[in-house]
Amino acid sequence: MIELEGLTKRYGEKVAVDRLTFAVRPGIVTGFLGPNGAGKSTTMRMILGLDHPTAGDVRIDGTHYRQLKDPLTYIGALLDAKAVHGGRSAWNHLLCLAQSNGVPASRVAEVLDVVGLTAVARKKAKGFSYGMGQRLGIAAALLGDPRILMFDEPVNGLDPEGIHWIRNLMKSLAAQGRTVFVSSHLMSEMALTADHLVVIGQGRLLADTSMADFIRTNARSYVRVRTPQRERLLDVLHEAGITVVEAGGEALEVEGGKAERIGELAAQYGLVLHELSPQQASLEEAFMQLTAESVEYHAHAGPGPAPQDWGAGWKGA
Numbered sequence: 001m002i003e004l005e006g007l008t009k010r011y012g013e014k015v016a017v018d019r020l021t022f023a024v025r026p027g028i029v030t031g032f033l034g035p036n037g038a039g040k041s042t043t044m045r046m047i048l049g050l051d052h053p054t055a056g057d058v059r060i061d062g063t064h065y066r067q068l069k070d071p072l073t074y075i076g077a078l079l080d081a082k083a084v085h086g087g088r089s090a091w092n093h094l095l096c097l098a099q100s101n102g103v104p105a106s107r108v109a110e111v112l113d114v115v116g117l118t119a120v121a122r123k124k125a126k127g128f129s130y131g132m133g134q135r136l137g138i139a140a141a142l143l144g145d146p147r148i149l150m151f152d153e154p155v156n157g158l159d160p161e162g163i164h165w166i167r168n169l170m171k172s173l174a175a176q177g178r179t180v181f182v183s184s185h186l187m188s189e190m191a192l193t194a195d196h197l198v199v200i201g202q203g204r205l206l207a208d209t210s211m212a213d214f215i216r217t218n219a220r221s222y223v224r225v226r227t228p229q230r231e232r233l234l235d236v237l238h239e240a241g242i243t244v245v246e247a248g249g250e251a252l253e254v255e256g257g258k259a260e261r262i263g264e265l266a267a268q269y270g271l272v273l274h275e276l277s278p279q280q281a282s283l284e285e286a287f288m289q290l291t292a293e294s295v296e297y298h299a300h301a302g303p304g305p306a307p308q309d310w311g312a313g314w315k316g317a
Ligand SMILES: Nc1ncnc2c1ncn2[C@@H]1O[C@H](COP(=O)(O)OP(=O)(O)OP(=O)(O)O)[C@@H](O)[C@H]1O
Pocket: 011, 014, 015, 016, 034, 035, 036, 037, 038, 039, 040, 041, 042, 043
């Protein structure tokens, strides 16, 4: 379990993390979401004792990180995959970590096998691709067989097979009863992996809830209905007190009723339906809706030079 209480970090005037209070529980994957600059990495760094909180507190199974003996055996983390001495081989990097953390050297071969780097174990890390570096970082996190795992953007740079692999790895670690805390900007991936979500914006807690509740609360779900008897169906739904938002063409978006109820009403009145499909809102829609107010770094959309014209001013200069 990771517990944060009023955790705050200021850099001068900038409040990077603002009175965060939440707990990351064992047995499930908890996703950590927030727009760029929301404070996710700063929070993770404070959990690991790499940054000092300005105020508040954070504990790992009831203890401060700095008080843990052999911390890698309590919490394993992937924060920055590039934090590896490039001149060292993957094997040596992990062996050094094992020796300084009371982990048996036999674990090195085991974790290299888990992350699929056995074949390149003796190669220098500086020759690794970004994705191989991520795998090495994940191996380091797993080295001490810790009860708590924390990953900052673990799927960055991974190929589709690697993304699939890490998704299953995180789920199986949680199924073993471990605490798994993971940040990602890839909403589709997070939707497949996380059971619970902690969402922050501008350093503040915006949500601490199950995936299902988060989507239900923050995005619109509706039933899409197509019928050649549009006016009659509208009357029937209206009579039944069901809200209809009209869409283009012959499709209706029905917000206030379940597909079963709409289908039964149509049958009762002998109306033909060409489509009756519940539309589940996506995590991405829910996330954008919730964090719209707290996005600091917007790209410019709308009128402006087309991408092919960028730099046109340089021509002939
Ligand atoms: N060492 C530092 N000095 C000054 N400001 C910092 C420092 N580290 C982080 N910040 C600021 O704190 C805020 C939070 O940054 P942080 O990296 O924690 O966000 P994040 O949610 O991890 O963002 P991203 O999704 O872009 O990785 C940002 O405004 C950042 O500029």
